[in-house]
Amino acid sequence: MIDPVTDDGETKPRRLTRVRSAVRRVPWSRLTRRAGVSSAILGVAVIGVVVGVLLGARAQTDIGPFQAEMSVRPATSGETEVLIPPLGALHIDSHDGPLRLTVQLGALDQGRTQALISDPSGITRASQTVVDDLQEGILRLGFRTVSVSVLGAVIIGLLVFRSTRRAAWCGGVALAVTVGSLGLAAGTLRPDSIEQPRYEGLLVNAPAIVGDARRIAQDYGKYAEQLKTIVANVSRIYTTVNKLPIYDQIDGGIRVLHVSDLHLNPSAWPTIRTVVDQFDIDAVIDTGDITDWGSEPEATYVGSISLLGVPYVYIRGNHDSAVTAGAVGRQRGAVVLENQVVDVAGLRIAGIGDPRFTPDKETSPSGSGRSRQVIEQVYNAGAQLAATIRASGKPANLCLVHDPESAPALNGVCPTILSGHLHHREVRTLPKLPGITTPSRVLVQGSTGGAGLRGLEGEQPTPLQMSVLYFDDTKTLQAYDDIQLGGTGQAQVTLNRTVIDRPQPGKPITPSPPPTRTPTPTPTGTTAPPGD
Incomplete structure (x- = not known):
């Protein structure tokens, strides 16, 4: 092949070679060469900073009872992102600059959580140390970010220039860029921005669900201060309950503590432990909603179950997930029932979890919906448990459901049905239908956790409620004590005893009078027939 010839008779390849030689002979100035090298060093340094930050700018830290991971990422605008899996994220316009801070909350540390629950002043101290924990974590993250950027x-x-001197210059530039970026973020910090976060995921509902977080935190501080007095009054109430009717008759029988709807309230556990110890409880029965969202971090809340020292029988509520049930089942002494019949503490107990999982609804039962489809779904859960009891060939002494709408399907199958979900107490006697000799009694428990943090939203906080059930040697419910602990600023504890009047054939069952509340910790005892 013949190369093309230009007008002056020279071939194009020869002309290109001549031009390149001429360019090489042009005398470049020292300033121009230095500018080129400096630009190359700056570019390599920036690339090194980005790679170092992406690969290693993270640090583990403890924020209160949480195990958290903090990390820094390059970004076009500075902000802080708080990840709370699986609920979503909070985005806070906290600072300016090319760095984004991400805080991912992980599992709760069981030891610190237990200490927080056990110590009435732990909540107050934890709220005071969270800022210090966060600052310490950010300082460690800052040093690590500088280190990995320079490295x-x-x-x-070294890989690009193969020169130690120029690599050192890259490290120096990276140090200046990183320190400058961190300094810009610190200098433009906006602490007030935490009051106006942007929510993503399920947390979009957080402002409506939680309400005024600052006021709730203040109320909870008052609530925690009252806890010592409240728990002490539980002991005093036990001294008084010795004098109530039929105590001698039920002494030595089976005693069961019925709790429900704890909703992550740490104040519930010290009270439960006190009642278990003082009332000589043989087993605790939990009819669900021990958590709010059923998430993995919440699962560590159930660690206090193993400290009770008695069997803990549990069914899922509509706010509890399979993760929650699994965490409960791993606790020493816990029994998780899912359409099963078991023998615990001398009683034959049957239970089934709520067929729904609705963590995105309000904790209040009104948020769970009452459509015809939902009612049928809940009723069918009771029917499923009734079929399991019949198939077992032996009657059950107690049946556990979360929503009382499941109870009618168990009418006549089980004499006593325990439930929760409504966050207030009710006693119902189911109708006497054809083929049913003795209608079932439904005891609906209030919220042992005071409805969680939402119980502090109103002017009158939701009280903590639980009941002690007394069974005789025939496994028949003989009486029950309804215990109520007052809310914020109310150290009172009230007790209402109901004695089961064995109905004679043809004699209607009349309801109990409502519980008596007094401003003192001394309980009020009543002797009355069972309620509706």
């Missing part, structure tokens, strides 16, 4: 720039500089 990344030096390594890439």
Whole structure:
């Protein structure tokens, strides 16, 4: 092949060679060469900073009872992102600059959580130390970010330039860039921005569900201060309950503590432990909603179950997930029932979890919906448990459902049905239908956790409620004590005893009078027939 010839008779390849030689002979100035090298060093340093930050700018830290991971990422605008899996994220316009801070909350540390629950002043101290924990974590993250940025720039500089001197310059530039970015973020910090976060995921509902977080935190501080007095009054109430009717008759029988709807309230556990110890409880029965969202971090809340020292029989509520049930089942002494019949503490107990999982609804039962489809779904859960009891060939002494709408399907199958979900107490006697000799009695428990944090939203906080059930040697419910602990600023504890009047054939069952509340910790005892 013949190369094309230009007008002056020279071939194009020869002309290109001549031009390149001429360019090489042009005398470049020292300033121009230095500018080129400096630009190359700056580019390599920036690349090293980005690579180092992406690979290693993270640090583990403890924020209160949480195990958290903090990390820094390059970004076009500075902000802080708080990840709370699986609920979503909070985005806070906290600072300016090219760095984004991410805080991912992980599992709760069981030891610190237990200490927080056990110590009435732990909540107050934890709220005071969270800021210090966060600042310490950010300082460690800052030092680590600077280190990995410089190291990344030096390594890439050595690979590109194969010169120790120029690699050192890359490290110096990376140090200046990183420190400058961190300084810009610190200098433009906006602490007030935490009051106006942007929500993503399920947390979009958080403002409506939680309400005024600052006021709730203040109320909870008051609530925690009252806890010592409240728990002490539980002991005093036990001294008084010895004098109530039929105590001698039920002494030595089976005693069961019925709790429900704890909703992550740490104040519930010390009270439960006190009642278990003082009332000589043989087993605790939990009819569900021990958590709010059923998430993995919440699962560590159930660690106090193993400290009770008695069997803990549990069914899922509509706010509890399979993760929650699994965490409960791993606790020493816990029994998780899912359409099963078991023998615990001398009683034959049957239970089934709520067929729904609705963590995105309000904790209040009104948020769970009452459509015809939902009612049928809940009723069918009771029917399923009734079929399991019949198939077992032996009657059950107690049946556990979360929603009382499941109870009618168990009418006549089980004499006593325990439930929760409504966050207030009710006693119902189911109708006497054809083929049913003795209608079932439904005891609906209030919220042992005071409806969680939402119980502090109103002017009158939701009280903590639980009941002690007394069974005789025939496994028949003989009486029950309804215990109520007052809310914020109310250290009172009230007790209402109901004695089961064995109905004679043809004699209607009349309801109990409502519980008596007094401003003192001394309980009020009543002797009355069972309620509706």
